Amino acid sequence: MAFLQVNDLSKSFGTSEVLKDISFTMEKGKTLTIIGNSGSGKTTLLRILCYLENKNNGIISLEEKIINGDKTLYQSDVSENRRNFGLVFQSFNLFPQYTVLENIMLPIKLAIKKEAHDKFLNLPLSKRRKARIAFSKQRLQEEEERIDGLLQRMNLSSKRNSYPLSLSGGEAQRTSIIRAMGLKPKILCFHEPTSALDPKLKSEVAETILKLKEQNTTMIVVTHEMEFAKRISDQVIYMENGRIVEQGDNSIFENPKTNELNNFLSMEVN
Amino acid sequence: MNFTDVTLELLNGFGITCLLFIVTWILSIPLGAVFCSVSLIKNKYVNMIMHGFIWIIRGTPLMLQIIVVFYVPGLLFNLPAFDRMVAVIIAIVINYGVYFSEIFRAGYESIDKGQSEACKMLGMNRRQSFFRIILLQVVKKTIPPLSNETISLVKDTALARVIAINEVIMAAQKIVSTYAIIWVLFYTAVFYLVLNGLLSFLLHKLEDKLKYFEAK
Numbered sequence: 001m002a003f004l005q006v007n008d009l010s011k012s013f014g015t016s017e018v019l020k021d022i023s024f025t026m027e028k029g030k031t032l033t034i035i036g037n038s039g040s041g042k043t044t045l046l047r048i049l050c051y052l053e054n055k056n057n058g059i060i061s062l063e064e065k066i067i068n069g070d071k072t073l074y075q076s077d078v079s080e081n082r083r084n085f086g087l088v089f090q091s092f093n094l095f096p097q098y099t100v101l102e103n104i105m106l107p108i109k110l111a112i113k114k115e116a117h118d119k120f121l122n123l124p125l126s127k128r129r130k131a132r133i134a135f136s137k138q139r140l141q142e143e144e145e146r147i148d149g150l151l152q153r154m155n156l157s158s159k160r161n162s163y164p165l166s167l168s169g170g171e172a173q174r175t176s177i178i179r180a181m182g183l184k185p186k187i188l189c190f191h192e193p194t195s196a197l198d199p200k201l202k203s204e205v206a207e208t209i210l211k212l213k214e215q216n217t218t219m220i221v222v223t224h225e226m227e228f229a230k231r232i233s234d235q236v237i238y239m240e241n242g243r244i245v246e247q248g249d250n251s252i253f254e255n256p257k258t259n260e261l262n263n264f265l266s267m268e269v270n
Numbered sequence: 271m272n273f274t275d276v277t278l279e280l281l282n283g284f285g286i287t288c289l290l291f292i293v294t295w296i297l298s299i300p301l302g303a304v305f306c307s308v309s310l311i312k313n314k315y316v317n318m319i320m321h322g323f324i325w326i327i328r329g330t331p332l333m334l335q336i337i338v339v340f341y342v343p344g345l346l347f348n349l350p351a352f353d354r355m356v357a358v359i360i361a362i363v364i365n366y367g368v369y370f371s372e373i374f375r376a377g378y379e380s381i382d383k384g385q386s387e388a389c390k391m392l393g394m395n396r397r398q399s400f401f402r403i404i405l406l407q408v409v410k411k412t413i414p415p416l417s418n419e420t421i422s423l424v425k426d427t428a429l430a431r432v433i434a435i436n437e438v439i440m441a442a443q444k445i446v447s448t449y450a451i452i453w454v455l456f457y458t459a460v461f462y463l464v465l466n467g468l469l470s471f472l473l474h475k476l477e478d479k480l481k482y483f484e485a486k
Contacts, residue, residue: 093384096407
């Protein structure tokens, strides 16, 4: 059964139709890359998956449960469903006033606070506060240990107390990845992770994503860089003018079936 | 009248200047935040009313607004006049509230949309994203224009003399007209320069304190 399933997704901005009948499935633990020229609709598709944009039509299901269908979603549903997706933004969007560790821990702390609040609502008022504090303390300790491990694995331990202003592009990127992974999303999404990075950093980002692949992280990567896409993809979607023109496994880079993808790949080579 | 007498007399007036400044500054900042929130409401009618209000307040002299607040309730509606100090405070607070609101609005709108989107993706609600992420960045962005307005506010308190409030310039004018010594008027500049120097120093310190990050 498909882990993520998208059926007949469409989106228009005014009269301009930017996504038309998008349908695809992806398996758990795989890496899906969405490739295509600028304006092909790949960014809008990713933004709809992450609830940063509303769709016009279509159904999105995760683990066989509809998470974005015909029903109007309340803000609370959106917040809940959005937690399935972690997003590493193109420009990282780190919070500049917080250190690396604070950037990562702040959303975790807020989530723990909410979890503690909801968990003990049934307790009598006199016991509630104590229970919440004890629970939060324990959860926070667990999370700090997990984040410590991630910082070490991503070679960021020495930067934990640095502010985003003093980070290199690669360090900011890795901080953004850990921050997105902090809330344990089911799917980790990357928006143009290599754009505006020099070749050395591009290779570094690819290594990071390959490391995540080894740990069976389910990932969706939007990119227009073919060499990078070839290295990381299990599954590929090629988009043009808001439509999926071709999709398949990594072999479509070598043997494209459509002229459009063939032309796109040859343009990239040239 | 010797130098010490003049200084003591001017210090009395300067006390009122300082009081006016502190009260109006403390009240106009939150009022500016309120006006800013109203300006950001996406409603055609609210926006029209707000634009009209801003147009009137920015388009007329503060001196006239002080006179209106002090005299109009009595003249038009036969209501008891405000206390002079209260009238000046109301006029200045509304006037500067509008200017501050425009500064806050520009600061808020200049924050990269990506910051709010990152907050959404990280499970924060609107309140958390504003108070924990956006607000400090807006503060950082608005300190330089806010410093300018703060210094203007100190100088604009001198307009209070239009309804006979004995602030430092009026105190000096009284001495000039009674004792015919003109240097007293120029001497008031020292008081303004000291207060504005101190404020510039403090605001600069705050700016320095926030230099560790770059607002997006």
